[in-house]
Amino acid sequence: MLSPVGVLTRYLERTLAQARYDLLGPGRFSAELPELGLKVEASHLEAAREALKEALEAWLVEALRSGLVPPGLELQEDPVRARFFALAGEMWRLLREAPKPLPEAKEPAKPKRAFTLEEWLKERGIQLLRKPEPEEEEKERVLTRLALYLGDRYPSLERLYERLKQSLSTKRQFELSLSEAPPEEIANTTQFCTLLKQYALLTSYRYKSEDRLLRAKASTEGWVQNFLTGGWLERYVAEKLRKLLRSRNLPHEVAQGYQVTLPNGEAMELDVLVRVGERVYWFEAKTGDFQAHIAKYAGLKKVLGLSARESFLVLLGMDKARAKELSALHGLTVVNQANFVEAFQEVLEAHAP
16 A cells, blocks of 8 residues: 555656646647646646646546556555455456447448538529639739738838829829838838839839839739729738638638629629638628728628628728728628738637637
8 A cells, every 4th residue: 555645746746747738729738648648738828737637646546446556656566465456457457348239330420521612602592603714823923922012011002002093094104202201101112113013014113212203104904904903902812811721720712703693683793702611701802982882792791691790891991990880880890901810810719619
């Protein structure tokens, strides 16, 4: 019999000192004693440590009850005691390994196949007319790079973008004075124009550093006009969502620019649809006036069968306070290009199992 006072306490402390702790993700910690096959998870480190201690205590009690003495707890060998525990251990093994009636054979359950976004639309009576034709890989890479550059630096590129967008309707050269602009705006503006000229989205571009005056003219090609007037924001939203979901290792599908027909026969385009597991989220992106569209989006949310937290309207440059008011008025999650990823993360965490 174990008689020295404190021997169990010292054993537990010594064993726990060998534990391994890992951060699995936000709010998820693991604690492990691999040599004993013990592993637990908890929401924070201290809880994981306490849970591992309880698991170790339970394991020790079960071991002693079975007549097994873990390494480190052995006392001077007693032949009679050793023989007794050997017999008891063998009897316990025979009892535990006694044959049990075989359960009735059941056909193994087939793993549930994840639905696709096209199937999801069809279930709601929405007909997919056309998916956008994928661009060549190199063109996709360039357009995504431009969209990310503009979206990530929009506050300092806002004046350039507004002048550029205004000039698209006139198809004339535009000017922009940077004489009073801060260094960050000058650097980002000239770099972005250089990129646009490099890839021929601008047919002309000149910047006079002595008077800080910029002159440029956009290409009149249709795909360039579509990209600059709003297609870039749709692409930006889709790419940022893909990056987020890949970083969190979540099974997902992202679809951009689906042309559909609603059950009432109305044709429209869905900017971005996202499937995460068995949930679907919808994003619309607007770079200009949204007032004439927001009521239609609120109605479309009902057709899609989505809640307000699953329906996002991304408005370029929208003030956060006003976005919150629009959300409450129209039953959508209204956000801007700077905070839509953060808002989506909050919804994902709320929907996590």
